Amino acid sequence: MSHTPFACTSPSDEKAMLDAVNAKSFDDLFDLIPADFQTDSFNVPDGLSEMEMMQHIRKIARKNSSDLTNFCGAGFYDHFIPAAVDSLTSRGEFFTAYTPYQPEAAQGTLQAAYEYQTAIARLTDMEVSNASLYDGGTALFEGMMMALRITKRNRVLVDTGVSPIYRTMLRSYTRNLKIEYQEIPLSGGVADRAAFKAALTTDVGAVLIQNPNFFGCIDDLTDLIEDIHAVKAISVLSAYPVSLGLIKTPGAMGADIVTGEGQSLGLPLSFGGPYLGFMATRKKLVRNMPGRIVGATTDDQGRRGYVLTLQAREQHIRREKAASNICTNMQLCALRSIVYLSLMGKHGFADVARQCMDRAGYAWTRLKAIPGVEPLFDRPFFNEFALKLPKDASEVVSDLIEEGIAAGFPAGRYYEGMENVLLFAFTEKRTKKEIDILAAKLEAVL
Amino acid sequence: MKLIFEKSSPGRGGVRIPEDRISPEEMVPSELLRGELAELPEVSESEVVRHYTKLSRLNFSVDTHFYPLGSCTMKHNPRACEKAAAMPELCETHPLWPQLRHGGLLTQGSLQILYNTERLLSEITGLAEFTLQPLAGSHGELTAVMMMAAYHRDRGNHKTHIIIPDSAHGTNPASAALGGYDVVTVPSDASGDMDIDLFKAALNDETAGVMLTLPSTLGVFNPRVKEIIDAVHAVDGLMYYDGANFNAIMGRIKPGELGFDLCHLNLHKSFSTPHGGGGPGTGPVGVCEKLRPYLPISRVAKTKDGTYTLDYDQPKSIGYIAPFYGNFSILVRAYAYLLMLGREGLRGTSDRAVLNANYVQEKLRPHFAAVTPGRCLHECVFSGKSLGEGVHTLDLAKALLDRGYHAPTIYFPLNVPEAIMIEPTETETKETLDAFCADMIEIAELSKTDPDALHNAPVTTPVGRLDEVAAAKNMDLVYMD
Numbered sequence: 001m002s003h004t005p006f007a008c009t010s011p012s013d014e015k016a017m018l019d020a021v022n023a024k025s026f027d028d029l030f031d032l033i034p035a036d037f038q039t040d041s042f043n044v045p046d047g048l049s050e051m052e053m054m055q056h057i058r059k060i061a062r063k064n065s066s067d068l069t070n071f072c073g074a075g076f077y078d079h080f081i082p083a084a085v086d087s088l089t090s091r092g093e094f095f096t097a098y099t100p101y102q103p104e105a106a107q108g109t110l111q112a113a114y115e116y117q118t119a120i121a122r123l124t125d126m127e128v129s130n131a132s133l134y135d136g137g138t139a140l141f142e143g144m145m146m147a148l149r150i151t152k153r154n155r156v157l158v159d160t161g162v163s164p165i166y167r168t169m170l171r172s173y174t175r176n177l178k179i180e181y182q183e184i185p186l187s188g189g190v191a192d193r194a195a196f197k198a199a200l201t202t203d204v205g206a207v208l209i210q211n212p213n214f215f216g217c218i219d220d221l222t223d224l225i226e227d228i229h230a231v232k233a234i235s236v237l238s239a240y241p242v243s244l245g246l247i248k249t250p251g252a253m254g255a256d257i258v259t260g261e262g263q264s265l266g267l268p269l270s271f272g273g274p275y276l277g278f279m280a281t282r283k284k285l286v287r288n289m290p291g292r293i294v295g296a297t298t299d300d301q302g303r304r305g306y307v308l309t310l311q312a313r314e315q316h317i318r319r320e321k322a323a324s325n326i327c328t329n330m331q332l333c334a335l336r337s338i339v340y341l342s343l344m345g346k347h348g349f350a351d352v353a354r355q356c357m358d359r360a361g362y363a364w365t366r367l368k369a370i371p372g373v374e375p376l377f378d379r380p381f382f383n384e385f386a387l388k389l390p391k392d393a394s395e396v397v398s399d400l401i402e403e404g405i406a407a408g409f410p411a412g413r414y415y416e417g418m419e420n421v422l423l424f425a426f427t428e429k430r431t432k433k434e435i436d437i438l439a440a441k442l443e444a445v446l
Numbered sequence: 447m448k449l450i451f452e453k454s455s456p457g458r459g460g461v462r463i464p465e466d467r468i469s470p471e472e473m474v475p476s477e478l479l480r481g482e483l484a485e486l487p488e489v490s491e492s493e494v495v496r497h498y499t500k501l502s503r504l505n506f507s508v509d510t511h512f513y514p515l516g517s518c519t520m521k522h523n524p525r526a527c528e529k530a531a532a533m534p535e536l537c538e539t540h541p542l543w544p545q546l547r548h549g550g551l552l553t554q555g556s557l558q559i560l561y562n563t564e565r566l567l568s569e570i571t572g573l574a575e576f577t578l579q580p581l582a583g584s585h586g587e588l589t590a591v592m593m594m595a596a597y598h599r600d601r602g603n604h605k606t607h608i609i610i611p612d613s614a615h616g617t618n619p620a621s622a623a624l625g626g627y628d629v630v631t632v633p634s635d636a637s638g639d640m641d642i643d644l645f646k647a648a649l650n651d652e653t654a655g656v657m658l659t660l661p662s663t664l665g666v667f668n669p670r671v672k673e674i675i676d677a678v679h680a681v682d683g684l685m686y687y688d689g690a691n692f693n694a695i696m697g698r699i700k701p702g703e704l705g706f707d708l709c710h711l712n713l714h715k716s717f718s719t720p721h722g723g724g725g726p727g728t729g730p731v732g733v734c735e736k737l738r739p740y741l742p743i744s745r746v747a748k749t750k751d752g753t754y755t756l757d758y759d760q761p762k763s764i765g766y767i768a769p770f771y772g773n774f775s776i777l778v779r780a781y782a783y784l785l786m787l788g789r790e791g792l793r794g795t796s797d798r799a800v801l802n803a804n805y806v807q808e809k810l811r812p813h814f815a816a817v818t819p820g821r822c823l824h825e826c827v828f829s830g831k832s833l834g835e836g837v838h839t840l841d842l843a844k845a846l847l848d849r850g851y852h853a854p855t856i857y858f859p860l861n862v863p864e865a866i867m868i869e870p871t872e873t874e875t876k877e878t879l880d881a882f883c884a885d886m887i888e889i890a891e892l893s894k895t896d897p898d899a900l901h902n903a904p905v906t907t908p909v910g911r912l913d914e915v916a917a918a919k920n921m922d923l924v925y926m927d
């Protein structure tokens with residue numbers, strides 16, 4: 001066997017090929033590169049066999065604990081994934097293909113992307129969707145940039161109910177751009193209507209909101225979006241897709257651009273990625289939308305087929321004037337999500353949303369009954385809510401980890417003055433019994 | 447083929463959810479709920495499986511076809527890497543656990559894999575430190591541009607633009623612009639390298655940096671790269687290495703040692719993580735010592751007692767560029783691949799990738815107009831101008847599909863008319879390359895004798911040439927029933 005794993009040429013092939021290109025050795029092939037640019041000094045270990053590599057990684061992987069009962073969400077959720085999602089998306093015809101640049105040779109990827117776009121449009125109640133972006137945070141940034149491009153303005157208002165992780169990203173990204181970035185603090189757990197009204201001057205181009213917000217509260221943002229439209233600004237709403245199985249849609253509230261994290265649609269938590277940024281909008285804004293878009297068309301014999309379309313927005317054509325720099329996106333993750341949504345189906349998906357909400361509702365009653373525990377906001381929520389504990393939430397989390405429970409996410413990590421606030425998340429995977437145990441153990445450590 | 451939505455029938459369902467119902471005491475008011483359920487398909491599991499299995503068979507892929515798509519490094523994706531990444535301990539960890547107090551202990555394995563991968567990439571590129579957070583190549587470029595801006599701000603430099611050769615990938619100028627810089631494009635000279643005189647004319651005190659792809663998108667190594675680097679450093683500019691073509695020089699050249707200050711690698715190219723039909727990729731960025739303080743947070747750190755933690759205390763950092771630590775499960779695949787290659791395998795891989803490209807170049811040179819007179823590296827570029835009259839590179843590409851090959855990259859780089867960019871990679875046999883070249887030559891001959899046969903291609907694919915103009919005009923982007 002050749003000492004180069006996965007290469008396919010035999011020593012005699014290599015000799016014949018080197019002869020054919022007039023080279024005596026492999027080194028000869030690199031003779032146009034000055035010798036002093038080249039080095040053999042690499043402190044990299046010798047290659048491992050497949051068996052040794054698996055042993056090595058398995059040993060490291062075992063240092064992770066994956067058998068915790070998880071109530072930690074904060075935008076990233078532990079949902080059930082049907083087996084067929086893995087099985088279908090691990091078909092080599094899907095995962096070893098490149099971006100569908102030759103549409104006749106990529107109808108599988110392209111049709112699945114068109115189906116995905118359809119599903120996202122239907123979930124969000126919007127007219128069009130792109131084929132994916134990197135993640136919910138970069139999608140929100142792209143949505144903001146899209147709004148500023150359309151309005152030709154440079155002021156942005158951001159509700160602090162938007163995930164603090166995403167707001168931290170937005171602050172990094174806007175640092176070098178001529179963008180005026182302003183955050184508007186929540187009021188009573190939801191967007192502060194009066195503060196927004198006061199800040200909504202005619203130089204505001206984009207307003208960023210999230211529903212359910214970081215604290216899990218759900219709201220009808222129709223009135224706020226009307227106020228945004230009154231100054232001809234654009235609303236960018238970040239949504240949690242599972243909630244859209246049941247709650248009022250961004251489309252119904254009049255949102256202009258909808259973005260979000262698609263991880264909950266059939267993607268494992270995987271320690272942070274790969275995830276799936278989605279974006280939907282109104283048809284009239286689509287020429288300013290970033291990312292790849294798949295469209296239906298016909299071939300010379302009138303057969304339906306799919307292509308990458310509206311490419312005049314993209315970097316390979318527009319270069320520095322493109323709508324975004326994105327090239328490689330998250331196509332396989334989008335495929336996972338359309339397979340997931342097809343498997344769950346219209347009623348199954350709504351049922352998942354219902355179960356998440358009901359479990360959170362049950363836990364709410366149980367947990368707030370514990371002496372010393374109080375709700376942070378008394379507002380309707382979807383699958384997550386925040387409680388004020390009588391002691392430091394990080395300490396409580398640390399104590400419960402010892403008991404095999406990841407109890408939640410301490411809001412104090414990102415919000416000043418919330419050291420005692422803990423955010424609890426519930427999915428269809430958490431049972432009544434697990435919630436009862438959480439309540440008992442929480443009470444015991446307080 | 448019908449859409450999954452067209453197969454829907456009321457009352458059919460896929461997956462059953464447990465009946466463990468809980469009724470909460472307080473209900474969400476109905477005005478906060480959606481009026482009607484989203485019209486997702488109502489189909490059984492068997493229909494879903496058959497539908498997507500059939501769709502998959504409409505694709506060309508590395509598993510099924512030779513896929514010499516230039517600048518994309520369509521190499522074989524080893525199955526062991528898939529298996530390693532699928533370990534439940536690695537898939538089921540919540541990314542926020544290590545941010546909980548004592549939560550770091552729950553994810554020591556994941557953190558160790560990140561740490562080890564960073565160390566390996568640093569060693570391979572000769573750069574001091576890596577961030578694995580960027581979610582694709584282009585995102586790595588933007589991350590790097592943001593670090594350039596932070597460096598110049600810190601130094602009190604007034605910098606306005608980034609210089610980029612015209613042969614660069616479109617993401618380079620797009621990322622520079624998104625990072626707040628003007629873009630100055632420098633044309634290529636006859637050999638395909640950035641024109642050195644025009645470059646020097648463009649360089650001044652306001653140059654923040656230069657983004658160079660090496661080997662270039664023509665598959666050639668700019669021999670004057672040191673001269674460029676020195677000139678850029680003389681104005682306190684930064685040299686950026688676009689490593690999308692790293693498969694040419696692994697185990698042989700360290701960009702950091704040449705003097706590059708930043709670089710991104712496309713692990714979904716050189717390090718064999720699958721492309722997924724367009725992602726997920728991952729685009730780690732390495733930096734030299736002086737740029738270390740600007741790396742995005744968090745940083746993975748190893749403590750004195752040998753445990754791993756996340757460090758957020760980096761006051762000069764550009765901040766968060768991704769929600770967490772990168773596309774973790776893709777990084778596991780790359781780590782597994784690197785472990786299997788080892789030191790010798792790295793060099794052996796690039797040697798064979800370059801041999802295969804040169805072999806194809808020499809076999810095709812008598813029949814096609816090669817762009818470079820001499821050796822190429824990992825890919826070879828031709829112009830389709832030598833095809834018969836009225837036959838274009840697009841026709842050649844479609845004819846290749848009929849012969850069972852994915853087409854090369856076409857019409858890129860933009861500075862080559864009718865470009866045909868072939869990147870065979872090291873994971874192809876001599877027989878495959880011979881057969882491919884024979885078919886290429888046959889097509890070149892056909893372009894002169896029977897051009898219509900090429901204009902009509904492809905005829906063996908599930909659809910023929912699709913009307914892209916109508917697609918853009920009609921904007922049928924979602925299904926309406």
Ligand SMILES: Cc1ncc(COP(=O)(O)O)c(C=O)c1O
Pocket residue numbers: 326327328517518582583584585615617618659663688690691712727728729
């Ligand atoms: C030379 C070059 N640079 C950058 C990129 C961008 O990488 P990505 O598609 O991962 O964003 C690519 C490939 O697409 C490329 O070929």
